[in-house]
Amino acid sequence: MRIERIADGVLMVDLEPSSTPGWLSTYVIEGRRSLAIVDPGPRASLDALASFIKARVSGSFEEVYVVLTHVHIDHSGVAGDLVEVLPRARVLVHPRGARHLVDPSRLWQSSLQVLGDVAGLLGEPRGVPQERLVPVEDGAEVELGGLKLRAVYTPGHAPHHVSYVLEPGGILFAGDSVANHFNGRIYPVTVYPFDGDEYLKSLDLMLELRPKRIAVAHYGVVGDPEVFIQRARDKLISWMHHVSSAVGEGVLGVEEVYQRVLRRDVELAYAKTLEDSMPAFRGATYRAIAGLHSYLTRKS
Numbered sequence: 001m002r003i004e005r006i007a008d009g010v011l012m013v014d015l016e017p018s019s020t021p022g023w024l025s026t027y028v029i030e031g032r033r034s035l036a037i038v039d040p041g042p043r044a045s046l047d048a049l050a051s052f053i054k055a056r057v058s059g060s061f062e063e064v065y066v067v068l069t070h071v072h073i074d075h076s077g078v079a080g081d082l083v084e085v086l087p088r089a090r091v092l093v094h095p096r097g098a099r100h101l102v103d104p105s106r107l108w109q110s111s112l113q114v115l116g117d118v119a120g121l122l123g124e125p126r127g128v129p130q131e132r133l134v135p136v137e138d139g140a141e142v143e144l145g146g147l148k149l150r151a152v153y154t155p156g157h158a159p160h161h162v163s164y165v166l167e168p169g170g171i172l173f174a175g176d177s178v179a180n181h182f183n184g185r186i187y188p189v190t191v192y193p194f195d196g197d198e199y200l201k202s203l204d205l206m207l208e209l210r211p212k213r214i215a216v217a218h219y220g221v222v223g224d225p226e227v228f229i230q231r232a233r234d235k236l237i238s239w240m241h242h243v244s245s246a247v248g249e250g251v252l253g254v255e256e257v258y259q260r261v262l263r264r265d266v267e268l269a270y271a272k273t274l275e276d277s278m279p280a281f282r283g284a285t286y287r288a289i290a291g292l293h294s295y296l297t298r299k300s
Helices: 043-056 079-085 095-102 105-115 117-122 196-209 225-248 254-264 266-277 284-299
Strands: 002-007 010-014 026-030 034-038 063-067 089-093 133-135 141-143 148-153 162-167 171-175 180-182 185-187 213-216 220-222
Touching: 026 043, 034 141, 043 079, 043 117, 063 079, 079 089, 089 095, 095 133, 105 117, 148 196, 171 196, 180 266, 185 225, 185 266, 196 225, 196 284, 213 225, 225 254, 225 284, 254 266, 254 284, 266 284
Parallel strands: 034 063, 063 089, 089 133, 171 213
Antiparallel strands: 002 010, 010 026, 026 034, 141 148, 148 162, 162 171, 180 185, 213 220
């Protein structure tokens, strides 16, 4: 487990779910009387997360929040267990994602279809009691005692995706709304049911927020937010060109389209090299291109 203080009252915690370090960042925010855990991870994170809470979290917090940017199981899968570990905890989620936490059966079936064997590594989520959920709309604010989280609706990666701005400090907890970030290399998370139009609108909105730093889920804190967001925009436009050109030339199979983009994009090719050493990341680059291919096919 890796723990790094990224600002006063804010920790980045790598719980290394499914024996995969350097893949998922969970963020822990400690206000004077309140605690928030942003994107606690899949159910495979439970033992490490429980150990962290036992060692680092005191019982003096009056309010505890589990803050979900969205309900994909790599971000939310441990929530059902976490509300038992933290009896005071309430789960913040966009209304469109709430029902999938109460009854995760459809979410799990979808995860099996999209992720395949990786879903088994991450673990099947348990349900969250309805009374523990707090639906979060755009602009909602959560006071943490000297700190404040403000929700920003950022669809694109998922129709229920919410990012959060921490004030003061200007840290944007972006989940998957901008891009994956590994060792300075980036690519947008365009897995199904990605919506490129909504994604670009969300990027514009996040630029207008002028955050000082962006904390992404996969992986870590990124400086120079304006450049990071612009790079994500440029990358999507490049991928859309590659995929559309391939289809226009009669390349209809997703695997062949993926191989073509892989040959032409050095950052995607770099990410592909990480899959062998990161079990929970396995197949991610293919799913990104497959999701984009699906979006462009639906749009046409």
